[in-house]
Amino acid sequence: MKMERIKIFTRSFDLRLYLNSRGLFDQLDIPVVRLTDQSADGYFYTMLKDTDCDIAVNIDEDAFLIDPDAMFRLIDYVVENGYANAGCPDGGGFCPRAANPIVTNPFFNILNLKLIRTKYDRKAIREFCYKEHKEEMIKSFPTERLETRYDFDREDQEPYYPFFLWLAYSFRTLYLPSARHDDGMTTILKDLDGNTLCLHTWFARFYTTPTWMVRFVDSKRGIQKKRIDAVIDQAYSIRRMERPVFGFTDRLSFLGNKIIRWAIKVPQRIARWPYKLKKKINRKNSGH
Numbered sequence: 001m002k003m004e005r006i007k008i009f010t011r012s013f014d015l016r017l018y019l020n021s022r023g024l025f026d027q028l029d030i031p032v033v034r035l036t037d038q039s040a041d042g043y044f045y046t047m048l049k050d051t052d053c054d055i056a057v058n059i060d061e062d063a064f065l066i067d068p069d070a071m072f073r074l075i076d077y078v079v080e081n082g083y084a085n086a087g088c089p090d091g092g093g094f095c096p097r098a099a100n101p102i103v104t105n106p107f108f109n110i111l112n113l114k115l116i117r118t119k120y121d122r123k124a125i126r127e128f129c130y131k132e133h134k135e136e137m138i139k140s141f142p143t144e145r146l147e148t149r150y151d152f153d154r155e156d157q158e159p160y161y162p163f164f165l166w167l168a169y170s171f172r173t174l175y176l177p178s179a180r181h182d183d184g185m186t187t188i189l190k191d192l193d194g195n196t197l198c199l200h201t202w203f204a205r206f207y208t209t210p211t212w213m214v215r216f217v218d219s220k221r222g223i224q225k226k227r228i229d230a231v232i233d234q235a236y237s238i239r240r241m242e243r244p245v246f247g248f249t250d251r252l253s254f255l256g257n258k259i260i261r262w263a264i265k266v267p268q269r270i271a272r273w274p275y276k277l278k279k280k281i282n283r284k285n286s287g288h
Helices: 015-022 042-049 068-080 122-127 130-139 161-170 211-217 225-239 248-271 273-286
Strands: 006-012 032-036 055-059 063-065 083-089 104-112 172-175 178-180 187-190 196-200
Touching: 006 015, 006 042, 015 032, 015 063, 015 248, 042 055, 042 104, 055 068, 063 225, 068 083, 068 104, 068 196, 083 161, 104 172, 104 187, 104 196, 122 161, 130 161, 196 225, 248 273
Parallel strands: 006 032, 006 055, 083 172
Antiparallel strands: 055 104, 063 196, 083 104, 178 187, 187 196
16 A cells, blocks of 8 residues: 555444444554534545545445455555545445435545645535536446436535535546445445445434334334344454444443434534425426
8 A cells, every 4th residue: 555644534423333333444553533513515624624634534434344455455546546536326326325426425435635635625616517517427427337226417415415526527536336235225335346345334323213213203214223233243244353342331421422412413404404495496496
């Protein structure tokens, strides 16, 4: 591995889930940063401000690293071939979504921050007009990644879409292959040689939420913790590592951390209601 300075960043809400994920890269001798209370797009700008880091491995707390060597080889490949980003298309692959594949879903990214900083401009990101460049960007997209449903017209699916659309236009993005796990939901992210990089379970927000509440909020989701725990066990088994064991004091810490996170998150969610309403209106008017 030839790159100078690498850090792992995780946008985290659930301390228990974060520690289960972090345990799989604690021994890699790489600084690990837990980002809490960050917005869905703001944490990318936090990474870019970290000038002690040239390469960011962005990995969700419900994404579990399977092959560190494959990850390091991917980092080398990204740097040596001038890519700014490597990740899984947000549509067309085996994410449980059918959104815009030009955007990479941020459950796992290799972000070449050193390269991105050469053009990085928050104003340019805000003012980037995807519609003006859409056809050009679609033509350059690797069609072999379009295995499932997708929608190139989506430009406001998530708050991070403007960042990734600007990034895909301004630099080269490496779109990685994926597969669906036997549990029917988890995404298996692969490198270009077919090696499994990580397992992303999705629906981390329901990990420690009581089943009755999950079903009340989203009846289709059912029991998520059992499924996610099975994937965590699988990841540790593949890595031949012992899964962390948490005691009573840990559980108290998890509860306290969760209360704090909710106290901050609820006002943030409420503040985003106008944006979500505007997005629904725009989709209705555009026929989506």
